[in-house]
Amino acid sequence: MKFDTPATTNPIDQLKVIGKPTNRIEGPLKTTGTATYAYEHKNFAETQAYGYVVGSAIAKGKIASMNLDEARAAPGVLAIVTAANAGKLGKGDFNNAKLLGGPDIEHYHQAVALVVAETFEQARAAASLVRVEYTRDKGVYDLSATVDAAGKAPLLYGAPPETAVGDFASAFAAAPVQLDARYSTPDHSHAMMEPHASIATWEGDKLTLWTSNQMIAWSVGDVAKTLGLPKENVRLISPYIGGGFGGKLYVRADAILAALGAKAAKRPVKVALHRALMINNTTHRPATIQRIRLGATRDGKLTAIGHESWSGDIAGVKPEGAVMQTRLLYAGANRMTAMRMTAMNLAEGNDMRAPGEAPGLMALEIAMDEMAEKLGLDPVQFRILNDTQVDPEMPSRPFSQRQLNKCLQMGAERFGWAKRGKPGATRDGKWLVGLGVAAAFRNNLNTNSAARVRLSNAGIVTVETDMTDIGTGSYTIIAQTAAEMMGLPLDKVVVKLGDSAFPVSAGSGGQWGANSSTAGVYAACAKLREAAAQKLGLNPEDATFADGKVKAGRRSFALGDAAKDGELVAEDGIEFGKLAEEAQQSTFGAHFVEVGVDSATGEIRIRRMLAVCAAGRILNPKAARSQVIGGMTMGAGAALMEELAVDKRFGFFVNHDLAGYEVPVHADIPYQEVIFLDETDPSTSPMKAKGVGELGICGVAAAVANAVYNATGARVRNYPVTLDKFIDKLPEMT
């Protein structure tokens, strides 16, 4: 189904199932421990062996020698895979550093060997007997030292690294009110609960991988490419995923090494990456340094907006797109953005929840707060004053829908924003209390997505698509879509996901999954409706599907009757046309945060959080709320504690476990309120929905940082906002 004109009225608009707060249909499996995650498949319990990954002890250099004798002789060891004995390996499209390193070492904890043994304990014990000598080369590990010499970044998903409109330099110089400030965001870990894990098994030259992966089709391609197999010989199965946040968009060492280990040991092999390997072996959100210059008239109109960002990565990887939202968020006639990059030798940086916007807004939305103060304007008003309904870099291009102002206004009212005091002026006992606001912004992306639907004579509809559910609720919204389309209750729909044997979907990434994958199911169901009507001798145009029945005029059948002579199968996908080029599709929100700061110690406690979101039709308000509060929680972490600490001498993330890399715990998170504006956007898909899974994190950290400023009068521009960065600015203790 082509989608190249805006949607008109369609069966989804009935909203009998779609739009209702709905519990996850797979929830009971997860809460009873019967949803099988990658590492838990028992198909090969009798024959499976265990692989344990050995990570490089240095960040850059060479393996001088490797002695496997002791490890080979250890109890239970079946095989050891290294680059020297694995045969020729290719490299996937989505990773730059090799997934099995050696002799060259490209980053700390790059995999250099897999030890396969009868038991996990044996594999782990033998792994420590692999003797590796390295020669260490000098590497680049300190982003701040790269700024002066950094070069222009490469394209970011086709977007240019630099943009300019008008004459920024002159307009900024001439602006009566100016801000010129630098900000930094650290490297972040996805820190999802389930580690990267895979079980591999071969039948001849056909490989099956039970794995934990967000993007099945991409990953089939990369596994095939890395192992030199035809794609048809690779099957990926990933029905349940214990979180990904972008950390599982790509094939990682667990999958490739499980496959190689299984080949070497001639047994099914399972491999999981432990937490330290997750942090230094897999990907992370790269750190940024950002410079923001704003120029405004005295009455608060932005005339110049400049945003530059520096990031580093393994050579050949893309920049962190921290300036991307600045191209679209506020009006202003003269503007420039630039991304600069340096090749570095830390682990590979890559996408993490709202790549670009998340760190970009961490800086931009503090800058907006600072500028509002310089102008003597309320920060909510200042943002509203600089709203734009068109793409400011290309004013002929409108937004398909943009209700940022309404989010800000409604949020301000609901949150009691008017009560906000001057910086450092509000006290509650020993607590300094402050309020902060920030805009949330994240583009809506659409990706082609297909599905197969089957109708049984019992009137059960089964949906098959390689879409993944990374804990977001894909199972449920897909079931809701099929139920709405076919006129069935939810319990008459079965959803099967995450298998490369199914039609290729959008996958889970870039908050494109919900709208795209349900639109694909919509397309397949539209075909099934047609087939069912025809089978029943009804005119498809006239047939209505409701309450398990198909009706046209006075004729009525049970839906299952259409499959009386055998299962009806329909397959189709949504193919997105150019609507997203004609009008900018984005999602918007406003975050409001209240913090208390201990006036003695500087400890920060979030007291209240509110998000108001405008993100198209909300397919399942319950799941969407979970996504947004999860994003808010992650944003609180980014604001207050999350930082991969870089050892700038040895080149690795030192705090590579969940004791050192702190993420929020329950005690850090207060009541979170989420409001969705009642929206539909016909330009996005027949679902009229947009992404929401990443919007929730965008802007949160800045709202927290701004609240801390409002509480204390101390401005922190380097995340995370920890007490050591402002303790010397707190009021004297009396």
Add this chain to the structure above:
Amino acid sequence: MKSFTYERVDTPAAATAAFARTRGARYIAGGTNLLDLMKLEIETPGHLIDISRLALDKIEPTSEGGLRIGAMVRNTDLASDARIRRDYGLVSRALVAGASGQLRNKATMGGNILQRTRCPYFYDTNQPCNKRQPGSGCAAIGGFNRILAVIGASDACIATQPSDVGVALRALDASVETVDVAGKTRAIPYADFYRAPGKTPHLETALTPGELITAVTLPKPVGGTHIYHKVRDRASYAFALISVGAVVQRDGTGRVALGGVAYKPWRIEAAEAELPRGAKAVTAKLLAGAKTTHENAYKLPLVERTLAGVLAQAKG
């Protein structure tokens, strides 16, 4: 993890005998620290002697009017004991500020004060660490050391001792009762329990090999207001950046011990004479001679301010 053998013992004498009998043996109590370290091969005992069922799980009055806490008393049971809560509030508050409910259910009195540092380099066997591998160097000096020691450290090691309850025990003048492999018992003042790192940071306590902790004793209650303020980056389930344990009397005198600043809970009795003059005066004496890195220099003003907050709270 290296393979190991295992036995369970019923009496302290059987424990020390087992230790004497086997090479490379370690006691295991709750196992919440030791097992983690074994998985990472930071500790590689060849034999484990399980002491978790020794009958040292009672809290009993001493003849001096204090309490004897058996080495196997679980952190949860200790924190909730009515006598502890009434007379030694600092102990209870420090305990519940640490770890999590599940961990405290397993963790024992003896194991808690022997838990090892949280220096991140100690946990990465690819990195030099004098404490883990004597003579290999100290990666934390010149590296990421935001959470490490500001006083009492050496050029060989700047690790901190992370126990929360240890701060309370130090402030309350506790002592540690032991029995060694020869069957000799002794009481070690908690003030003397930890060894300064010097050139040998791998030697952490006054215990001799195989010496078993049987109890920790608390002297007579000292009254006063007991406050434990643990400062950390998140609200719960994190080790202290610094902590202040204080007992403040009505007349403004009292006791102060610090966590998160040194290889042991840090207390200088002479500094306490300054308490009536306020936090600044106390801290100046308490942390005289501190040596900070650019990453952990914040701990000095943080101690002073936290102590000021604690004193304000004590005044009510």
